[in-house]
Amino acid sequence: MSQGFFLTGTDTEIGKTHSAVALIRHWQAQGQRVLAMKPVASGCEILPDGSWLNDDVARLVAASGQQDLDLMNPYRFLPPVSPHIAAREAGVEISLARIVSHYRQLAAQADTVLVEAAGGWLAPLADGVYMEDMARALQLPVILVVGMRLGCINHALLTVRAIEASGLTLAGWVANRVVPQQLAYADNLATLKAAIAAPLLLELPYEDSTAQSA
Numbered sequence: 001m002s003q004g005f006f007l008t009g010t011d012t013e014i015g016k017t018h019s020a021v022a023l024i025r026h027w028q029a030q031g032q033r034v035l036a037m038k039p040v041a042s043g044c045e046i047l048p049d050g051s052w053l054n055d056d057v058a059r060l061v062a063a064s065g066q067q068d069l070d071l072m073n074p075y076r077f078l079p080p081v082s083p084h085i086a087a088r089e090a091g092v093e094i095s096l097a098r099i100v101s102h103y104r105q106l107a108a109q110a111d112t113v114l115v116e117a118a119g120g121w122l123a124p125l126a127d128g129v130y131m132e133d134m135a136r137a138l139q140l141p142v143i144l145v146v147g148m149r150l151g152c153i154n155h156a157l158l159t160v161r162a163i164e165a166s167g168l169t170l171a172g173w174v175a176n177r178v179v180p181q182q183l184a185y186a187d188n189l190a191t192l193k194a195a196i197a198a199p200l201l202l203e204l205p206y207e208d209s210t211a212q213s214a
């Protein structure tokens with residue numbers, strides 16, 4: 001039996017993919033076969049062969065070692081906009097049934113499948129259809145990535161309430177430090193730990209990419 005998780009975040013660009021890679025490595029270190037899925041990706045580069053590649057997909061593929069891009073990323077769009085706008089412009093209807101079918105094929109090959117959402121919990125896939133509906137269609141426990149910065153307590157607790165209202169289980173959350181210095185970081189973390197019943201799974205430091213490349 002494989003296990004799956006739906007990875008959401010307090011916003012777009014707060015480190016869902018960054019955290020996904022850390023979670024994948026963590027599970028791999030336990031000896032698990034891990035596959036990732038990015039069902040809907042907006043914002044792609046055009047490769048020399050004319051195909052489209054989203055950066056999240058590239059990072060998830062690099063971490064998991066998987067090869068079937070169409071299976072793990074059935075929907076991709078060129079402009080980096082909300083999926084409902086990108087899909088509408090492309091004349092594409094995103095099928096949750098197709099995403100569930102792809103998920104099941106991946107689950108048959110893995111111990112753990114991590115599904116990364118686009119944007120936050122209520123980022124739209126179509127008019128009146130949200131990431132929440134994808135999570136409900138997949139019926140997966142949710143992992144919430146909190147981008148640790150001023151304002152994240154409100155965003156995190158709103159998202160936790162919305163996940164609970166959807167009837168899904170919050171399996172845990174990740175504290176991802178997206179700014180080099182958050183004032184009163186320890187106090188912010190303690191506040192979130194006290195307010196969120198689900199466990200803190202990982203605490204990820206701020207990684208200075210300038211320092212890394214220097």
Ligand SMILES: Nc1ncnc2c1ncn2[C@@H]1O[C@H](COP(=O)(O)OP(=O)(O)OP(=O)(O)O)[C@@H](O)[C@H]1O
Nearest residue numbers: 012013014015016017018118119177178205206207
């Ligand atoms: N802990 C961190 N330290 C430094 N930079 C980070 C950290 N986490 C994320 N970033 C940077 O922030 C940016 C956004 O991160 P990431 O792509 O993981 O966000 P996301 O939530 O997956 O976004 P999207 O909604 O587009 O999927 C990237 O440039 C990433 O390198």
Ligand SMILES: C[C@H](N)[C@H](N)CCCCCC(=O)O
Nearest residue numbers: 012042080081082118119123
């Ligand atoms: C393009 C971006 N990086 C994400 N893939 C999509 C973010 C959707 C956000 C929708 C919204 O909440 O306004």
Ligand SMILES: [Mg+2]
Nearest residue numbers: 016017056116
């Ligand atoms: Mg991402």
